[in-house]
Amino acid sequence: EDKVVQSPLSLVVHEGDTVTLNCSYEVTNFRSLLWYKQEKKAPTFLFMLTSSGIEKKSGRLSSILDKKELSSILNITATQTGDSAIYLCAVNAGGTSYGKLTFGQGTILTVHP
Amino acid sequence: GAVVSQHPSRVICKSGTSVKIECRSLDFQATTMFWYRQFPKKSLMLMATSNEGSKATYEQGVEKDKFLINHASLTLSTLTVTSAHPEDSSFYICSARDRGFGEQYFGPGTRLTVT
Numbered sequence: 001e002d003k004v005v006q007s008p009l010s011l012v013v014h015e016g017d018t019v020t021l022n023c024s025y026e027v028t029n030f031r032s033l034l035w036y037k038q039e040k041k042a043p044t045f046l047f048m049l050t051s052s053g054i055e056k057k058s059g060r061l062s063s064i065l066d067k068k069e070l071s072s073i074l075n076i077t078a079t080q081t082g083d084s085a086i087y088l089c090a091v092n093a094g095g096t097s098y099g100k101l102t103f104g105q106g107t108i109l110t111v112h113p
Numbered sequence: 114g115a116v117v118s119q120h121p122s123r124v125i126c127k128s129g130t131s132v133k134i135e136c137r138s139l140d141f142q143a144t145t146m147f148w149y150r151q152f153p154k155k156s157l158m159l160m161a162t163s164n165e166g167s168k169a170t171y172e173q174g175v176e177k178d179k180f181l182i183n184h185a186s187l188t189l190s191t192l193t194v195t196s197a198h199p200e201d202s203s204f205y206i207c208s209a210r211d212r213g214f215g216e217q218y219f220g221p222g223t224r225l226t227v228t
Contacts, residue, residue: 034217042119042206042219043157088156092217101147101208101217103156 023089136207
């Protein structure tokens with residue numbers, strides 16, 4: 001059974017801090033790893049990492065995939081209160097379950113002013 | 114980014130009635146759509162995978178006769194919660210996979226409350 005584990009489960013920081021969120025996975029036929037941000041509604045897409053694209057960056061957010069360690073990190077620098085959300089990591093496995101995402105538990109990030 | 118809509122965003126129904134939730138991909142074709150359920154402060158739980166023109170694939174423990182899924186076109190999938198009960202109250206989210214790029218985009222979700 002595919003498994004995705006995120007840590008920490010929750011994190012409280014102050015504006016300006018840098019945070020690192022972790023995601024590890026055990027899946028068969030790995031295709032990609034995705035990061036999402038969820039506020040009050042449904043998740044919004046952040047990054048997709050694959051064997052051919054193991055590092056992504058967008059503004060203050062960046063993510064790296066370590067295929068050897070079967071893990072990924074999501075970094076947020078100079079955090080702002082608007083970064084407060086649940087961050088979800090999901091893995092897309094291939095084979096008969098192509099396209100199906102297995103989600104981690106999520107990390108609840110709270111950024112205080 | 115790609116846009117996925119869901120309708121309704123919020124619905125309250127009486128126990129025993131059925132509720133239909135629509136999921137549409139607005140600017141891309143989605144051969145596959147997924148339906149998730151999310152409890153408060155919990156992660157998303159995949160309920161079923163919906164493929165255009167074929168029967169949905171349900172995850173273990175999800176009753177296919179209770180959660181009817183139809184994916185009649187490349188831009189529309191529907192989830193019908195039949196004979197709803199209070200324990201079906203939850204946040205239901207759909208996602209659509211872009212045929213071209215493989216990324217999944219989520220709809221805004223539907224909050225179902227069964228009284």
